[in-house]
Amino acid sequence: xxxxxxxxxxxxxxxxxxxxxxxxxxxxxxxxxxxxxxxxxxxxxxxxxxxxxxxxxxxxxxxxxxxxxxxxxxxxxxxxxxxxxxxxxxxxxxxxxxxxxxxxxxxxxxxxxxxxxxxxxxxxxxxxxxxxxxxxxxxxxxxxxxxxxxxxxxxxxxxxxxxxxxxxxxxxxxxxxxxxxxxxxxxxxxxxxxxxxxxxxxxxxxxxxxx
Amino acid sequence: xxxxxxxxxxxxxxxxxxxxxxxxxxxxxxxxxxxxxxxxxxxxxxxxxxxxxxxxxxxxxxxxxxxxxxxxxxxxxxxxxxxxxxxxxxxxxxxxxxxxxxxxxxxxxxxxxxxxxxxxxxxxxxxxxxxxxxxxxxxxxxxxxxxxxxxxxxxxxxxxxxxxxxxxxxxxxxxxxxxxxxxxxxxxxxxxxxxxxxxxxxxxxxxxxxx
Amino acid sequence: xxxxxxxxxxxxxxxxxxxxxxxxxxxxxxxxxxxxxxxxxxxxxxxxxxxxxxxxxxxxxxxxxxxxxxxxxxxxxxxxxxxxxxxxxxxxxxxxxxxxxxxxxxxxxxxxxxxxxxxxxxxxxxxxxxxxxxxxxxxxxxxxxxxxxxxxxxxxxxxxxxxxxxxxxxxxxxxxxxxxxxxxxxxxxxxxxxxxxxxxxxxxxxxxxxx
Numbered sequence: 001x002x003x004x005x006x007x008x009x010x011x012x013x014x015x016x017x018x019x020x021x022x023x024x025x026x027x028x029x030x031x032x033x034x035x036x037x038x039x040x041x042x043x044x045x046x047x048x049x050x051x052x053x054x055x056x057x058x059x060x061x062x063x064x065x066x067x068x069x070x071x072x073x074x075x076x077x078x079x080x081x082x083x084x085x086x087x088x089x090x091x092x093x094x095x096x097x098x099x100x101x102x103x104x105x106x107x108x109x110x111x112x113x114x115x116x117x118x119x120x121x122x123x124x125x126x127x128x129x130x131x132x133x134x135x136x137x138x139x140x141x142x143x144x145x146x147x148x149x150x151x152x153x154x155x156x157x158x159x160x161x162x163x164x165x166x167x168x169x170x171x172x173x174x175x176x177x178x179x180x181x182x183x184x185x186x187x188x189x190x191x192x193x194x195x196x197x198x199x200x201x202x203x204x205x206x207x208x209x210x211x
Numbered sequence: 212x213x214x215x216x217x218x219x220x221x222x223x224x225x226x227x228x229x230x231x232x233x234x235x236x237x238x239x240x241x242x243x244x245x246x247x248x249x250x251x252x253x254x255x256x257x258x259x260x261x262x263x264x265x266x267x268x269x270x271x272x273x274x275x276x277x278x279x280x281x282x283x284x285x286x287x288x289x290x291x292x293x294x295x296x297x298x299x300x301x302x303x304x305x306x307x308x309x310x311x312x313x314x315x316x317x318x319x320x321x322x323x324x325x326x327x328x329x330x331x332x333x334x335x336x337x338x339x340x341x342x343x344x345x346x347x348x349x350x351x352x353x354x355x356x357x358x359x360x361x362x363x364x365x366x367x368x369x370x371x372x373x374x375x376x377x378x379x380x381x382x383x384x385x386x387x388x389x390x391x392x393x394x395x396x397x398x399x400x401x402x403x404x405x406x407x408x409x410x411x412x413x414x415x416x417x418x419x420x421x422x
Numbered sequence: 423x424x425x426x427x428x429x430x431x432x433x434x435x436x437x438x439x440x441x442x443x444x445x446x447x448x449x450x451x452x453x454x455x456x457x458x459x460x461x462x463x464x465x466x467x468x469x470x471x472x473x474x475x476x477x478x479x480x481x482x483x484x485x486x487x488x489x490x491x492x493x494x495x496x497x498x499x500x501x502x503x504x505x506x507x508x509x510x511x512x513x514x515x516x517x518x519x520x521x522x523x524x525x526x527x528x529x530x531x532x533x534x535x536x537x538x539x540x541x542x543x544x545x546x547x548x549x550x551x552x553x554x555x556x557x558x559x560x561x562x563x564x565x566x567x568x569x570x571x572x573x574x575x576x577x578x579x580x581x582x583x584x585x586x587x588x589x590x591x592x593x594x595x596x597x598x599x600x601x602x603x604x605x606x607x608x609x610x611x612x613x614x615x616x617x618x619x620x621x622x623x624x625x626x627x628x629x630x631x632x633x
Contacts, residue, residue, distance in 0.1 A: 027572075034623035036579065037572030051478075056262075058271040060480040061541070068544055085626050119272070122279055137353075142559075144568055146355055150238075150248030157247065201245035204296050267473075269482040330483070333490055348564075357566055361449075361459030368458065412456035415507050 005177050011184070012109060013073045015102025016064070020046035020077025021088065022099045023139045028085050030143045035082055041139050042078025047071070049134035053110050053127050057117050100191040103159055104184035107132040111163035112170065112180065121167040128163025129156055132187075154194030157201055162187030216388050222395070223320060224284045226313025227275070231257035231288025232299065233310045234350045239296050241354045246293055252350050253289025258282070260345035264321050264338050268328050311402040314370055315395035318343040322374035323381065323391065332378040339374025340367055343398075365405030368412055373398030427599050433606070434531060435495045437524025438486070442468035442499025443510065444521045445561045450507050452565045457504055463561050464500025469493070471556035475532050475549050479539050522613040525581055526606035529554040533585035534592065534602065543589040550585025551578055554609075576616030579623055584609030 023045020024038045033041065050064040064070040081088055088095065110131025114124035133149045133156050140147040149155045165183040169175040193199065234256020235249045244252065261275040275281040292299055299306065321342025325335035344360045344367050351358040360366045376394040380386040404410065445467020446460045455463065472486040486492040503510055510517065532553025536546035555571045555578050562569040571577045587605040591597040615621065 028626050031568055031573075032625065033568075033572050034574055034625045036577075036623050037569075038626060040572060040578075055266065055477065056272055056276055060271070060482070061478055065478055065545060065548075066541070068542065071544055071548070082626055119277070120279065122282055123276060126276075126282070141352060141563065142569060142572065144355060144566060146242055146244075147248075147353060150244050150251060150353065151242075152245055155247075156251070201247050203243065203245045204239050204249060204293055266477065267483055267487055271482070330488070331490065333493055334487060337487075337493070352563060355566060357453055357455075358459075358564060361455050361462060361564065362453075363456060366458075367462075412458050414454065414456045415450050415460060415504055 007177060008105070008109065008180070011101065011105045013069060014098065015105045016046040016070055016073045017077045018095060018098030018102045019049075019135050020074040021081045022095055023135065024078045024081030025085060025088055025095070026139060027143055028081065029089075030145060033143075038082040039075060039078035041142060042081055043071075043074040044142065045135040045139040046074035046077055047135065048138040049106055049110070049131040049136075052134040052138075053113070053131040056123075056127055056130065057114055057119065059113070059117065096195060097192075100188050100195075101184075103132045103155070103191055104162055104187035107159035107162040107187055108166050108180050108184045111166040112175065115167065115170050121171065124167050125160060125163040128166065129159045132156075132159035132163075152200050154190060154199050154201060158187040158190035158194070161190060218388060219316070219320065219391070222312065222316045224280060225309065226316045227257040227281055227284045228288045229306060229309030229313045230260075230346050231285040232292045233306055234346065235289045235292030236296060236299055236306070237350060238354050239292065240300075241356060244354075249293045250286060250289035252353060253292055254282075254285040255353065256346040256350040257285035257288055258346065259349040260317055260321070260342040260347075263345040263349075264324070264342040267334075267338055267341065268325055268330065270324070270328065307406060308403075311399050311406075312395075314343045314366070314402055315373055315398035318370035318373040318398055319377050319391050319395045322377040323386065326378065326381050332382070335378050336371060336374040339377065340370045343367075343370035343373075363411045365401060365410050365412060369398040369401035369405070372401060429599060430527070430531065430602070433523065433527045435491060436520065437527045438468040438492055438495045439499045440517060440520030440524045441471075441557050442496040443503045444517055445557065446500045446503030447507060447510055447517070448561060449565055450503065451511075452567060455565075460504040461497060461500035463564060464503055465493075465496040466564065467557040467561040468496035468499055469557065470560040471528055471532070471553040471558075474556040474560075475535070475553040478545075478549055478552065479536055479541065481535070481539065518617060519614075522610050522617075523606075525554045525577070525613055526584055526609035529581035529584040529609055530588050530602050530606045533588040534597065537589065537592050543593065546589045547582060547585040550588060551581045554578075554581035554585075574622050576612060576621050576623060580609040580612035580616070583612060 020042035024042030027033055027038055027041040047064040047070060051062040054060055054062040107128040111124040111128030114127040137147040137149055162183045165186060166180065169179050169183060231253040235253030238244055238249055238252040258275040258281060262273040265271055265273040318339040322335040322339030325338040348358040348360055373394045376397060377391065380390050380394060442464035446464030449455055449460055449463040469486040469492060473484040476482055476484040529550040533546040533550030536549040559569040559571055584605045587608060588602065591601050591605060
């Protein structure tokens with residue numbers, strides 16, 4: 001973590017911050033919580049994906065738990081959302097964009113951490129996707145929503161694509177700051193196109209509603 | 212894992228496959244999910260029990276995550292259920308039988324892994340049961356159902372019995388392929404009898420409904 | 423664990439027992455479960471906080487899982503609640519008091535374990551709070567309730583205070599049996615005052631109901 005390039009660290013913290021704000025706002029909208037609940041859900045959304053990642057990679061204690069910069073960033077995101085929820089509600093587009101930044105960065109860094117720890121490419125793709133989607137899934141569970149990532153929208157798929165590109169880049173020894181940003185940009189673009197045109201992943205054949 | 216006898220490996224993969232199909236079908240029936248959700252729930256149902264097991268046994272990274280055969284088997288189960296859900300819906304009996312195979316094998320192998328890692332018998336019984344029931348519990352949580360294992364049917368109890376028999380067998384140095392299959396068979400039989408006669412575990416005294 | 427003073431061990435087991443009874447009773451009240459479900463939820467409530475703590479502290483396998491005294495205490499609590507639910511329902515005040523004992527002891531011991539393993543003070547405060555609140559959170563999730571700790575009452579805040587006092591005590595080399603009991607007593611008092619006067623943590627600004 002220490003040797004992580006500054007740019008990636010900044011993007012990673014940006015993603016954590018955006019996830020924390022987004023998670024806290026989602027929680028405020030969905031149900032009545034007190035300040036403990038709002039900040040907790042913000043922190044879980046921001047840090048949960050990395051925590052699950054580190055369980056799967058046997059990299060405990062979780063990096064985002066040990067590093068106070070992540071804790072502080074996530075806590076600030078949650079507190080900000082608590083204090084300014086009515087203002088932030090009107091900023092949904094910038095928050096959506098920041099959330100897509102988080103999704104992209106988490107997917108790339110998750111996959112690259114897995115390969116750095118000698119896991120296979122399939123594992124790296126799974127872990128990248130879990131890193132990107134895990135925090136939001138935990139948030140949804142805690143407020144009793146079926147995780148949106150399981151139901152609709154292009155959310156897990158762009159993360160999976162970015163994780164796969166990361167694996168390919170590392171395989172061909174072409175993984176660097178520039179190319180990792182490209183992988184993240186692909187994820188970001190797919191996610192943004194999905195939001196703009198309201199695209200969804202395929203669903204199972206519709207079930208007979210009457211009968 | 213490498214030295215696991217082929218027969219047990221095949222049974223373990225069969226159980227994983229059955230759990231994945233079962234989990235994905237349950238998810239399709241219970242709520243609207245897209246392909247990401249269906250395959251994810253299939254994989255979580257098939258692999259989740261072993262993952263929780265390995266957290267408790269400090270055997271991270273999870274064996275089912277590292278071994279691509281488990282990942283592939285679970286993913287195929289989920290994809291198959293997604294593609295053929297209307298066909299598979301009509302095959303509920305064979306899937307129920309395969310699910311019981313998974314329950315039995317997971318309970319025995321979970322308990323034996325615990326003892327092989329020098330945990331006590333009580334721990335082995337708990338871990339065997341968790342291995343067998345954990346995947347379905349995670350699946351139910353993600354689709355917002357109170358886990359069926361907590362509510363009704365003989366599901367955890369046959370797993371607990373098989374895990375206990377496994378502990379006894381190992382204690383008396385009588386654990387081998389044949390006897391481990393017997394332990395699994397006992398679990399399978401209890402489970403099947405429970406399904407056939409609709410048996411349930413005892414419930415707490417009924418609460419005054421009027422008052 | 424072995425060198426833990428007897429008094430703290432007794433308090434820790436008391437807390438585990440109270441949490442297990444409380445968790446099992448909550449589950450019985452909230453929904454229909456069978457004996458497996460009631461005992462499981464009792465054990466998860468009693469042992470879950472310590473399990474999550476040990477994941478974050480990289481202290482797997484979980485101490486409460488390895489130590490049969492905790493397993494037995496939690497299982498007895500769950501079984502007792504199953505058998506005597508109608509009697510225990512009338513004893514809600516003593517159980518609430520015991521639950522507050524558990525909250526206090528878990529917060530102090532969780533924080534002190536974190537610092538003993540060379541984690542920072544922020545981490546110790548978080549882990550102390552997680553140890554105290556984690557079991558109840560898992561219980562609520564499994565019976566599909568939004569965790570009460572996120573919604574209302576002073577529950578996490580007294581735990582956080584006790585964990586912070588513990589960190590301060592250790593920092594000034596003043597942590598001993600007497601002072602740790604004082605830290606726990608502060609948590610206990612805040613919790614009891616909160617229950618008595620029905621205090622809640624602040625909530626986000628109320629949202630326009632019509633609009």
